[in-house]
Every structure is written in C-alpha cells, then in structure tokens.
Amino acid sequence: MRAQTFDYIIVGAGSAGCVLANRLSEDGAATVLLIEAGARDHSLFIHMPSALSYPMANPKFSWQYVSEPEPFMDGRRIHCPRGRVIGGSSSINGMVYIRGHALDYDGWAQAPGMDQWSYADCLPYFRKAETRAKGGDLYRGDSGPLHVSTGACHNPLYRAFIDAGRQAGYPYTEDMNGYQQEGLGPMDMTVHRGRRWSTAMAYLRPAWGRKNLTVQLRCLVSRVLFEGEQSPRAVGVEVLHQGQLVQLRANREVILSGGAINSPQLLKLSGIGPPDELQALGIGLRSALPGVGENLQDHLETYVQYQCTQPITLFSALKPLNKLKIGLQWLLFGRGLGATNHFESGGFIRSQAGLSQPDLQYHFLPLAVRYDGKSPASCHGFQAHVGPMRPTSRGHVRLRDARATTPPRILFNYMGSAEDRRDMRAAVRLTREIFRQAAFDAFRGTELSPGAAVQSDDDIDAHIRANAETAYHPSGSCRMGSDEMAVTDAVGRVHGVHALRVVDASIMPQVVSGNLNAPTIMMAEKIADAIRGRVPLPPISAPVFADPNAMSAQR
Numbered sequence: 001m002r003a004q005t006f007d008y009i010i011v012g013a014g015s016a017g018c019v020l021a022n023r024l025s026e027d028g029a030a031t032v033l034l035i036e037a038g039a040r041d042h043s044l045f046i047h048m049p050s051a052l053s054y055p056m057a058n059p060k061f062s063w064q065y066v067s068e069p070e071p072f073m074d075g076r077r078i079h080c081p082r083g084r085v086i087g088g089s090s091s092i093n094g095m096v097y098i099r100g101h102a103l104d105y106d107g108w109a110q111a112p113g114m115d116q117w118s119y120a121d122c123l124p125y126f127r128k129a130e131t132r133a134k135g136g137d138l139y140r141g142d143s144g145p146l147h148v149s150t151g152a153c154h155n156p157l158y159r160a161f162i163d164a165g166r167q168a169g170y171p172y173t174e175d176m177n178g179y180q181q182e183g184l185g186p187m188d189m190t191v192h193r194g195r196r197w198s199t200a201m202a203y204l205r206p207a208w209g210r211k212n213l214t215v216q217l218r219c220l221v222s223r224v225l226f227e228g229e230q231s232p233r234a235v236g237v238e239v240l241h242q243g244q245l246v247q248l249r250a251n252r253e254v255i256l257s258g259g260a261i262n263s264p265q266l267l268k269l270s271g272i273g274p275p276d277e278l279q280a281l282g283i284g285l286r287s288a289l290p291g292v293g294e295n296l297q298d299h300l301e302t303y304v305q306y307q308c309t310q311p312i313t314l315f316s317a318l319k320p321l322n323k324l325k326i327g328l329q330w331l332l333f334g335r336g337l338g339a340t341n342h343f344e345s346g347g348f349i350r351s352q353a354g355l356s357q358p359d360l361q362y363h364f365l366p367l368a369v370r371y372d373g374k375s376p377a378s379c380h381g382f383q384a385h386v387g388p389m390r391p392t393s394r395g396h397v398r399l400r401d402a403r404a405t406t407p408p409r410i411l412f413n414y415m416g417s418a419e420d421r422r423d424m425r426a427a428v429r430l431t432r433e434i435f436r437q438a439a440f441d442a443f444r445g446t447e448l449s450p451g452a453a454v455q456s457d458d459d460i461d462a463h464i465r466a467n468a469e470t471a472y473h474p475s476g477s478c479r480m481g482s483d484e485m486a487v488t489d490a491v492g493r494v495h496g497v498h499a500l501r502v503v504d505a506s507i508m509p510q511v512v513s514g515n516l517n518a519p520t521i522m523m524a525e526k527i528a529d530a531i532r533g534r535v536p537l538p539p540i541s542a543p544v545f546a547d548p549n550a551m552s553a554q555r
C-alpha cells in the first residue's frame with residue numbers, strides 16, 4: 001500500500017461510513033478514501049435474511065467483543081458483536097427498520113447548540129435515505145438508496161400478537177415509522193427482493209466505481225495523525241496493513257465512523273480522551289476530553305416464550321432438510337422463509353401512566369430461541385423480545401493498553417439503576433398479559449420463559465440478571481453537545497482539535513427508542529450535507545400521535 005493523499009479519509013465502512021463515502025464522493029469534486037478493517041460481504045449467510053444469527057457469531061465478519069463482568073447481571077460477560085465487513089453492523093444485524101420516536105430527537109435538540117436535531121429537521125433525512133416498498137408519504141421516502149419492506153405476516157402468530165395487543169387495550173399501528181409509533185403492528189425490515197439491504201448494498205456498491213472514491217479493505221486504522229501543538233489539526237491516519245504501518249494523508253478531514261466501541265477507542269489511541277486514562281497508558285495528550293468513551297448506552301431485552309400448541313412455528317424450519325429446502329428456494333427464487341428476518345410484527349407500548357411516549361419495544365418471533373440462534377426450545381414455540389427503550393444505566397469504553405489490536409474494556413452496567421429494573425419487571429408482566437389474551441387461546445401452551453414460578457419482583461430481577469441479553473445497540477460513547485463531557489459538536493466535529501469528526505452511533509446523546517441502523521444512516525445523511533457545506537433540507541412539520549390519556553393511564 002502506497003502513502004497517498006485524499007481530501008477526506010473515512011474510517012469504517014459501516015452504517016454511517018458507507019453513507020458518507022457515497023455522499024462525499026457523489027459530485028466528483030472531492031477525493032475520498034474509505035478504510036475498512038474487514039473485507040467484502042461475500043457470504044450467502046450475510047445476504048440471506050433468515051440466516052441472521054450466523055454472521056453475528058462469525059469472527060470473520062464481526063469484532064467478537066464481550067463486556068467486562070457486568071456487576072448487575074450476576075457478573076456475566078455479555079457478547080457484543082460489531083460488524084467487521086463492508087456494511088459494518090448493517091451487514092450482521094437483524095434488519096429491523098425502526099426510526100425511533102419523534103420525541104427522542106426533540107429531546108436531543110433541547111441541549112444547547114443541538115437545535116438542528118429536532119424531529120422536523122431529521123425527518124427529511126430519514127425520507128431522503130429511504131425507498132419504502134409500499135410507497136412514500138409525508139413520513140416515508142420513495143427514492144432513497146435504502147430499500148425497506150414490510151413484513152407480510154403470513155404466519156397466523158404474527159397477527160395473533162397484534163390482535164392480542166388490541167384485546168389488551170393497546171392501539172394498532174399501521175406504520176410505527178410514520179405518524180404513530182405507539183401500538184402493535186407489522187414491522188419493517190431492510191430487505192429488498194429477498195436480500196439483506198445493508199449500507200454496503202444501498203450506498204457503497206453504487207459508488208464503488210467512482211474515480212474519486214478509493215476503498216481500502218482489511219486495513220486497521222491505529223491512530224489519527226495530527227500537526228500543530230497548540231491547535232492540533234488532523235492530517236491523516238496511520239494504518240496497519242499486511243503487517244506494515246502506513247501513513248495516509250487527508251487534506252480536508254478525517255472522519256471516524258468506527259462505531260460506538262471502536263471510535264472512542266481510536267480517539268483515545270490518538271491522544272484524545274480523559275487525561276488520567278491516557279497518561280496511565282503512556283499515550284501523549286492531544287486534547288483533554290473526559291467524555292470520550294463515557295455515556296455508553298445499550299438496549300437490554302428479555303425473551304418471554306411460550307410453547308405453541310399447533311405445529312405452525314419456525315421450529316420445523318430448523319430441521320436440516322428443511323433448512324436446505326428453504327436455502328434452495330431462496331437461492332433460486334429469492335422467496336420463502338429465507339427471504340425474511342422473521343421479525344414481522346412488534347411494536348411499542350408505555351410501561352406506566354405519565355409517559356409521553358412508549359418506553360418498551362416488542363419484536364415478536366414465531367419461534368422460541370435466542371436472538372443469536374442459541375438455545376432453541378425443543379418444541380414449537382413463540383416469543384416476544386421486550387425491553388426498556390430509554391435505560392438510565394450508563395457504561396464506558398476504556399483502553400486496556402495502547403495497542404489498536406487489543407479489544408477495549410467495555411462495561412455497560414446493564415440494570416444498574418432502580419428505574420431500569422422497575423421497567424424490566426413491568427416489561428415481563430405486561431408481556432405475559434398480552435399473551436394471556438384470547439387471540440392466543442388457540443396457540444398458547446406452557447410458559448417456557450421466564451416460567452410460571454417466576455412471579456415476585458425478586459424472581460423477575462434474578463431471571464433478568466441470569467438471562468437477559470443485549471439488543472445490540474451500543475451508542476452514546478462520543479456524544480454530541482457543548483458541555484464539558486461532550487465529545488463532538490452538533491455536526492460531529494471533535495472538540496479541541498481541527499479537521500476531525502466522528503459520525504456514527506457513538507455521537508447519539510441518548511439512545512433512541514428503537515433500533516439504531518436507520519437513525520445512524522439518517523445522522524450520516526444529515527452530517528454529509530453539513531460537511532459539503534450544503535443548505536440543510538427544509539424541516540418537515542409532520543403531526544405525531546400522542547395518546548391524550550397518557551398522563552393518567554398506562555394504556
């Protein structure tokens with residue numbers, strides 16, 4: 001690899017990095033280098049939606065991080081896979097397309113200097129990114145690179161979940177990414193013509209042939225290079241490629257899109273972070289930013305599982321011969337059970353009265369199994385994944401040593417706050433109540449998990465400590481803002497240095513109420529305009545559902 005100079009260097013070809021590579025190179029005016037530690041996405045297991053549990057477990061496609069022993073989770077180390085392949089985590093994720101609630105973004109916009117992040121300002125960029133198979137409207141896009149389809153809900157259990165929600169008193173929502181997030185309904189997925197629609201497919205592939213875009217794979221960025229002592233300016237990166245260290249130069253900017261674990265790691269390796277931590281590891285300080293790696297957030301979820309009394313679940317699909325048939329049907333025709341992520345219904349409810357927006361999210365699955373495909377029940381079953389959307393526990397990403405090849409120390413402090421434990425208990429109880437409704441009478445067998453014996457607060461807390469898993473949404477570890485713990489300004493520019501940005505899920509000030517791929521893509525679309533000096537898309541004032549009784553009633 002030769003030392004070269006580019007206008008922009010983007011570190012990480014993930015959800016945000018692919019968007020930036022496309023947008024910054026689209027008018028041909030600037031030269032862009034996109035550097036990715038992983039390789040191409042040449043695997044059927046990445047492209048076949050139903051195979052989603054394979055790439056997340058494969059070290060070829062994922063940084064197989066684990067957390068430190070979690071103090072409020074019986075000391076368990078929680079698996080934290082992150083995509084290491086073009087498309088990043090959008091190539092190994094569950095493909096659920098959820099934008100979060102309008103009030104999440106309005107909440108971000110309330111912090112000083114953050115007014116450009118209101119929902120009205122973000123909505124045009126969600127629309128710009130998207131092509132919705134069902135067609136666009138005031139909320140949904142119809143001509144963006146990211147194809148989004150809606151679950152067909154052929155299996156009667158998907159419908160039963162939605163109907164049970166209604167019977168329990170929750171609203172039906174036709175489009176939880178549109179006017180009304182609250183309620184249960186069909187879910188959207190980033191699946192197009194039966195294939196996973198990662199950002200590599202949506203944004204990188206169409207741009208790959210451009211003369212002004214260079215993509216460098218299997219290349220680990222080990223630090224950002226600076227010039228100037230008093231007023232440091234990022235001028236490039238040092239990379240580890242085939243055992244050699246090479247320096248690459250950026251005329252305009254270096255943009256870190258390494259994700260919520262790797263971006264704070266890279267900032268710290270480059271001398272930007274809490275002075276004590278860096279000093280202890282012998283890393284020279286460029287800029288004292290105590291917030292780098294702090295404010296780490298994630299969604300924790302639990303599975304409420306039942307036996308199914310009818311042989312209609314995906315249990316039969318797990319048999320080797322059936323897997324082969326499903327794979328062949330998908331390969332030949334792009335259809336069938338291989339062409340969906342199986343999260344076809346779900347939704348959002350409020351755990352208690354007094355909340356202005358939902359705080360619990362559901363993914364329904366006509367199978368009793370962990371998200372990562374482990375521990376499938378030995379019978380027909382179904383489940384809802386449920387968990388609090390706005391946890392108050394906070395964790396951190398800290399360096400173990402000064403080497404870029406050493407995984408950092410990651411601690412989430414899941415269930416560290418009394419509020420999180422309270423909300424998780426409510427989640428379990430409200431989910432059981434939904435499954436008790438008449439819509440499930442024809443299907444409901446024994447409760448497999450947590451199990452009938454788990455009833456008291458202490459029982460549920462113990463069950464969660466021993467069994468709850470991540471929904472894979474680390475975020476917030478380089479958050480935007482203007483206070484002393486903020487890492488970047490409202491357009492991702494790192495405080496205290498010049499020509500260096502972070503654009504990925506790490507800059508979210510608070511995790512949004514939903515899955516993170518769509519929000520990360522939206523943020524990258526929006527900041528790409530800021531980097532190019534373009535006038536932001538005009539805000540869209542779209543009405544948003546609010547239950548008039550929300551302050552006095554839980555539903």
Ligand SMILES: Cc1cc2nc3c(=O)[nH]c(=O)nc-3n(C[C@H](O)[C@H](O)[C@H](O)COP(=O)(O)OP(=O)(O)OC[C@H]3O[C@@H](n4cnc5c(N)ncnc54)[C@H](O)[C@@H]3O)c2cc1C
Pocket residue numbers: 011012013014015016017035036037038056081082083084085086087088089090092093094095096097098219220221222257258259260262263266471472473474503504505506515516517518520
């Ligand atoms: C298993 C799993 C399931 C998920 N399910 C869903 C879901 O169903 N729906 C949803 O919306 N969200 C889901 N998410 C979350 C969502 O996919 C991520 O939040 C989002 O993709 C993060 O985007 P990002 O740009 O911040 O980082 P990433 O997409 O993770 O991209 C970071 C990229 O940078 C590269 N990189 C990092 N460090 C370096 C370095 N030093 N040098 C070179 N390259 C580097 C990485 O290899 C990676 O390709 C899931 C995530 C996972 C892991």
